[in-house]
Structure formats: structure tokens, C-alpha cells
Amino acid sequence: MKSESVTIEHVAAAAGVSRQTVSRVINGRPNVKEAVRLRVQQAVDRLGYVPNLSARRMGGARSYLILAVNDRQRTLENWQAGRGNDWVDQMLFGGMTECERNNYHLVFELIDTDPAKAESDLAAILSALRPDGVILTPPHSDNPRLAALLDDRSIACARVGHRNGVGCVDVYMDEEGAARAATGHLIGLGHRAIAFVAGSPNYGNSARRVAGFHQAIADAGHSSDAGQVATGDFKFDSAVAAIESMIVGSNRPTAIIADNDEMAFAALHVADRHGLRVPADLSVISFEDTPGVRFSVPPLTAIRQPTAEMISKACERLIAISAGADKGGSFELPYALIERASTVSPE
Amino acid sequence: MKSESVTIEHVAAAAGVSRQTVSRVINGRPNVKEAVRLRVQQAVDRLGYVPNLSARRMGGARSYLILAVNDRQRTLENWQAGRGNDWVDQMLFGGMTECERNNYHLVFELIDTDPAKAESDLAAILSALRPDGVILTPPHSDNPRLAALLDDRSIACARVGHRNGVGCVDVYMDEEGAARAATGHLIGLGHRAIAFVAGSPNYGNSARRVAGFHQAIADAGHSSDAGQVATGDFKFDSAVAAIESMIVGSNRPTAIIADNDEMAFAALHVADRHGLRVPADLSVISFEDTPGVRFSVPPLTAIRQPTAEMISKACERLIAISAGADKGGSFELPYALIERASTVSPE
């Protein structure tokens, strides 16, 4: 016997009230007599009634859906390469737990890298799903057309790694401060020659970190050539090349800060190849802290990004907005410097 | 100017036909004159019309949603610990790409470990979302109540790691064969004393692998004490203890097969502590192949599980079923033995 699904009418009949009263109860609306509210609530529990989201949405109410959008190329490339995608994991972690807390559902979708294609991709998903709020992640958080599209459709918007905060909820971390902290940590250990392996000059956060790096060196009163910067492209091979070129020079760095874990692993690899011990001869800090770094030899000191917290915050605000709160707002979430075995004082 | 969203009526008006004709065109139904079909299609494209899923669902049609269900405790624990979750990544990879190909959307949700709670969790999600198909992953793929619930609601069901195939689509890999392959690889290299570090005796796949391990040893004509088995719990510490106990014995293994990557890393750790070189003194194979293993020192030989492929296959079948195909079917997907630097002939 296939079971019919239980609708609001069934509950209404069971509780001896009208649809609308049941609706009021399940939505926590005021002006329902306590006795009635109780009776309805019991009927709901007894029948295991859960409102049908599609119907709710049709009724002109919220969809109880938050959409999280990632870049398709970047994400697929990571997956295809069998590389993990800690970003996605942490995003889901923060998003799903917060959504679940509010009886919302998180839907994760990919959109094209090309700005125009991204816009039509997003438009299609919006039309199909009608989410209450959308979370844009880099690089799409910097695409003004997407924010405009959402505004046009009156859908709440949150951007990760963007810092404006007008019209959209913006969540981000202090990249520059984190770079200062990482650099300061090495300086505090006594390092003088420190190298930064940057990911990409036209990736905003990378530039901010380089700025923080330079600033920390200046703050310590060291000459600017104490801090050399080499540029890779976030990939292993690019970092190997960048690091090799620095390590053979006369002013060999005693410490390296890498813009992500893969490049930090490259530092380990290069050190091994040149007979340098980590951390005795070369300290290494990474700027990503994916799970692998605690199993490497040695485990890496790293800046932990508050990915889950940023998404969680974004969800919280988006849900609040669809419940009537003001849109907009800017939230800086704290990074952490996790000290592991890859950083010690130079010999 | 906030834009109204474009509905099927707008398209109908633009093309000079009725709702229903537009509906027929977008659903690829027969019996529409070619000229009309073309005119409608153009209107759809021009207006950027995308059907509203909620309304579609309300109209009694498909929801174009596939639900993938994971275990809440296990998943959150991984995320919380900052461990990655390659399983989730690969699942999304396989699921999203296949869904996207068919204009479906993948929704990922967590349900409780406790079987009864799992059932009510799933029931609630089903009522809210009304997916066309559901993918159950271990340990929930073995819970008959969940399959029954889905059958009861006439929702197509796919199970990962289950092998029955009646009423549900089952996708799995040959765990026993994979264990035989891993063991055979080591035997082929000349190893005689091989150890298997099992994850958990009451985890079905773990038991199957142990069986395959023993069988490979028997097939090679070696005495059964050539293959010792120690049991951990998939965690680093448990494996350290298990491996230490074997390594100090008189019959020191020259190769270890670990039931997952974390325990394989433990083997690396123990070897290092006892002054054993990997792979010269100890070969190591893992049974998971998460991204980290290629960055470890040395990179690990591993059995790669076809996670993405299994989920992709499941989606494909589920979508076919909601388009009218028969439910059920059993699909074995191929594992792969990836040879890296952690396995060589014993000295």
C-alpha cells in the first residue's frame, strides 16, 4: 500500500480547524489561541506532517532554500584531478549546519567562469529553484552583474571575500593581517631572510597577503630585501620553479610562506631535493590549512581560513533577511595561525 | 526596476500559442507541428524562460531533483575534525555532473546514524523536497527501512555499496577483488610477509577485503601465516597501535595494506619511528586514495575507489527511472590499483 503524503488539510481535519489556522501554527504566527495551537501541534507531530516546499513557494512564501554558488571550472578541475576540495567541504559544513538549524536546505551549484555565461547560468538556476538567498564565492563574489541580477530579482545576496557590504551581506577574513601574523611569527623566531611564494598577482587576496608580508617586515624594522617575493600559480610545479630560483641565490631564505598548501608541499619537495632539513634549515608556513598538512612530514604550520564560519555567517544573515531583516552588512571573521612542526628558529 | 520573472504564459503569448503547447515543447512531447515547435523554442530562448521547478512539481510532474543522503555523524565528524571528506567531494563530482547533463539538480542532505531516527529524518526531507530519486550511501544503504520508505512513496532508490539490485539500483565495486589485486601486487614484487590493517570487522566492505587478502595469499600457495591481519578502527591512533604490535614480532611484515589512507599514514609514521625506510624496508598500500596520498613521502600506492562513477551511474539510472525506465539493476564499477612510490620488492 503506497501511502498518500499528508497535507495541511489532513492536519486541519485531524485538529478540527481550517487550513489557514494550521498554516499559522506551523509558521509561528501570532493570534492563535494557545489551546488551538497545542491541538494543531499535536496533530502535526502525530501525522508527521512536513510542509511541501514546492507548494509553499507557490503560495508566494519563502522557498526555504539557500543557494551556494561556486566556480564550475575551478571546482571541476580540482575534482577531476582527484585533488580534494577542502573549500567545498568547509562550505557545505558551515552552510548545511546553519541551514539545518533553521529548517532551510542548502543547494550547491556551479556556474561558468566567464562573467556573461556566469550571469545566464545563475539566471537559469534562479528561475528553476527560486532560492531565498544566494552565496557568491570567489571569483564570482567580485562580479557586479551577479549582484545586480540578484538585486533585480529581489533575492538576498551574500559575497565571500568581498568587503563592500552595501546591498549584500559581505563576509571575509583579514588577509593582510593574517600575512602579517605569519610573517611576524617567523620574525619572532629569529628569521631574517623570509620568502613569500605568491599564488597569483591578479587574485585580490594574494595581493593583500603580499602587502601584509611587506608590512610585517617593515614593522620589524628590517630592510625590504629581507623579504623576497616569488610568484607561482598556486600549482605544485610553479612553486617548485619559484622556490628553486630563490634557494640557489646568495641570500638563501631560512623561511618560506606559501600562498596555499600545494605550494607549501612544493617547498618540502625542493628542500628535500637540496638536502635541506625542514624545519631545521628551512621553516615553512602555508596559507590554507587543508587536511593534508597535518599528515605531511613535518606537519605544517599554517594560517587557517574561517571558510565554514564565513558561509555559516552568510547563511544566518540570508535567512534573517528573508525573515525581514535588513539586507547588507559586512562581517570580518577571524583567521588562526596554527603552529605545527614546520617552523622553528633558524640555526 | 525589479523584473517580473517570465512564466510559461509569457512565452505562450510571445509565440502566439497556448500554455499547453509551450509545455509540450519544453518537455519534448510529440504531436507539435515543427513550425510551431520552432516558434516556441525561439520565444523560450529570447525570453530566457526556465520552468519553475516548484510549479512543475505541483503540477504532478517530476521535481527534477535527486537527493543524495549521507550519514550525519560520520560526515560532520570528518568536517569538524578539519579532516577532508573526499567521499563527499567525489560524490558531488559524479552526481552534479550527471545531473547537470540532464537538467536535474543534486541536493545533498544528512540523516541520523540511528536507523529509526534516520527514517524520520529521511521522511521529513522527502516531504519537504519531493525528489525524483534518492541515493543512499553506507551505512544507510544497508538499512531496509529506508528502502521500504522510498518504495512506499514510490520514489526511485539507489544504494551505494549494496549488491541486491531488486527494486533499487545498486552500485558497488568489487572489494574482494581489489584486495586480491593489492595483495597480488605485493606478492608479485616478492613479498612473503604481508600484513593487513583492517578498519572494522562489522563494516561489510572491510570484511570483504580481508577475505580477498586471505584468498590472494592462498592463491599464491603461501602458508596462511604469511598474511597477518590486525584490526583498527580507521583512525590514525588505532592503526599506530596495531602496526607497532606487528612490527616488533619475529615475523616482521615487509609490506602493509591499510584499509584507509589515515591508517596508511600511520604506517608511515610507525616506520619512521622504528627507523624503517619506506618503501625499502616496508612497502605500503592504502585502500582509499584520497588526494593527500600523492603528496606524502613517499606517495602511496593505493586502490582507487570509483566513488564519482558510482554516484554518476546511480544518478543516470534514477533519472532514467523517473523518465519511465524499470527500477532496479545492479552495477559493478571498476576499481584501480594506482602504483606510486611506496611499493617495491623487499630487499
Added chain:
DNA sequence: ATCACGATTGTGAACGTTCACAACAAAAAA
């Protein structure tokens, strides 16, 4: 008692789609 007002409850319409069926047109058969 009567009135007015706020609190509580119920009713019809609407959301955007598909389904079932009716209407019409064209082609094939008589």
C-alpha cells in the same frame, strides 16, 4: 445592555505548471 474594537478563525483566490479531456484540423480510408 450596547457598542466598538481587537483577537481569533475561516473562505476564496492565487501562484505556475501539468493532466485529462475536448475541440478542431488534416489526412487517410471508404
Added chain:
DNA sequence: TTTTTTGTTGTGAACGTTCACAATCGTGAT
């Protein structure tokens, strides 16, 4: 030609919920 069949198009109803508004019930003030 007339009839039958087949193909094409349109119309009203339905899905399950919420919204807007109407109806009823109390309660305190007059």
C-alpha cells in the same frame, strides 16, 4: 464525397500552500 482515423491545439481543473479579506467571537468601555 463522406466517413474514419490520426495529428494538433486549446481549456478547465488540480496540485498544496499562503495571502487578502471577511466573519465571528470576546472583552472592556460607554
